[in-house]
Amino acid sequence: MSPKQQRGEATVEQVLDAALGVYAASGEPGLTVSAVTKASGVSPGSLYHHFGSIDGLVTALTLRWLSRLLDRLSGALQRTRTARTGIRAVVRAYLDFLREHPDAARLVHSATADRYGMEHAPQIRAAQEARLSPIAGWIQARTAAGELAPLPGPLLESLLLGPVIGVARRWLSVGDVDLDEAARTLPDRIWRSVRP
Incomplete structure (x- = not known):
């Protein structure tokens, strides 16, 4: 360079x-x-x-932190051996990211990021493919092994991350969620929704 x-x-x-x-x-x-x-x-x-433009800057900043969050989730999954421990690892990694980077998490979960994501979902998916593929691969491998319910990948992804994203948004906006309690409770609740 x-x-x-x-x-x-x-x-x-x-x-x-x-x-x-x-x-x-x-x-x-x-x-x-x-x-x-x-x-x-x-x-x-x-x-x-x-x-x-300033919009280009906000987009770049949001994508920077989204990439870091996805790297964290992917890394957490790769160190696990079962679907159940993978779910626990992802929940903890996501909640730890919130605690460590609340300002960045607030941006990633903002209405602006949501709007941009809805308008540019295929481009974001393509740009983040290197980070998303290990997560999708983990889901596919666990499904093929019979460790996860035989559901389409996008549906499993939504069941795995949806509750965590909901808790993140609530903690960031209202602040009335105990993240330690969420880390203890969510993995088993999510597991029940995706186990075979």
């Missing part, structure tokens, strides 16, 4: 880090070109060069 490319990548990382800080402090309405350039120390021209 050339020095120019390295500087470009460093600038992108600097802007993304600053943008998350602005989002944490001011929410989505505070994510403006002025606020992000002030926090990051880069020029507006550099922001537009790398992201095209």
Whole structure:
């Protein structure tokens, strides 16, 4: 990689880090070109060069953290030996991600991220394929082995992650969910819905 490319990548990382800080402090309405350039120390021209617009920046920031969440879930699954322990590992990994990165999790679960996801689902799926394939492969292998109910992959994925995403949204928005209790309770409840 050339020095120019390295500087470009460093600038992108600097802007993304600053943008998350602005989002944490001011929410989505505070994510403006002025606020992000002030926090990051880069020029507006550099922001537009790398992201095209503030919407492009928000999209890049959301996809960055979605990638990190998916990497965490995939890594948790790969270290398990059974469907049941895999479910437990995914629930714990997801909830740990929330605790460790609440601002990023709030962005990933935001209405803006939902809107973008609905409008660009095929592109997001294609861009995240490297991260999603190990999860889909794990589900397929466990289904083929008879450890999970013989349901279509997307339905199993929804049953596995839907309750965790619901808890995440509730914790992020209302704050009345005990994540330790969720980590103890959800895996067995999810297991009952997907076991053969």
